[in-house]
Amino acid sequence: MRQLLDGHATFRREFAAGAAPFLQKLASEHQSPGALYIGCSDSRVVPELLTSSAPGDLFVVRNIANAVPPLNDADASVGAALDYALEVLHVEHVVVCGHYGCGGVKAVLDGHKKLKQMTSLYEWLDHLAPSILASRIELVDPEEQWRAAVEANVMQQLVNLTTFPAVRKRLEAEELWLHGWVYDLHSGGVTVFDPAGERFVPAEHALERGPV
Ligand SMILES: [Zn+2]
Known part of the structure; x- marks a missing residue:
């Protein structure tokens, strides 16, 4: 302290x-932030630091493994922040930022059932398990597997965002843009999902393509 x-x-x-x-x-x-940032609680991934943001720039939600529970899920904390960000703050961008080396994702890959004594954590990870486990590819190097699972988890949260009617409405009206990011703890760099190539590319490449 x-x-x-x-x-x-x-x-x-x-x-x-x-x-x-x-x-x-x-x-x-x-407050008039430009973006809603949904990221992992991991102490090493600091949204304001990695985006050079000042107070007032970002509306932030952080939880274990940057999850977005879908609409009508028992946990409405992210949905509440989303409602406020869209309906009151009128943000135009939502960023879901995962990170390579995410312990929450690894716990699922390693078999989170052994964490059952931590009821809340277990249930939280259990929500994330289907998409993470679906990303497993036979014979892939464990480190590569982990990276693929981190990326799959980010993509699933982008899908979960579209369960909210307010998100769908704004996407259709082109008033909202969703972004999938993954932060690299080693390099300090971010890769962003490129819908055209359907893969994560360095953020510098996304900038070169023009306004985002
Ligand atoms: Zn994490």
Whole structure:
């Protein structure tokens, strides 16, 4: 805890003091983020850091393995954030960002049934299991398997987003864009899903294609 309080003191001294007008402006206006970011709770994947975002730029939901429970699922926490982001904040972009090396995805690949004593975690992972397990390919190197499962999990969450009528309506009206990303812990780079090539490509390539 000492580390957190010391860190906060540094934030007050080195950022907040010099950014008083910016913070006042943020506080006096409604928030107006450009994107809803749905990512993993993993402490090593920090959305604001990897996108160079400032306070006010991103509306963020993080949970184990960046999951989007479909509409009418018992867990409505992501759906609630989605409703607010679309209906109130009118965000135009939703990013689902997984990451290679995701422990939640690995737990499913390794057989999450042994985690049954952690009821909530078990049930959460059980939701993710079908698409992750479907991504398994015989004789593939375990590391490759893990990477493929991470990507499949991101893609499934994009599909789950379309179970929400508000998402479908805005997609059809071309008022909303969904993005699948995977962050690489080693390089700090992001790969993004390219619908044209149906594969993940480095974010730099996506930028070269023009506005996204
Ligand atoms: Zn993770």
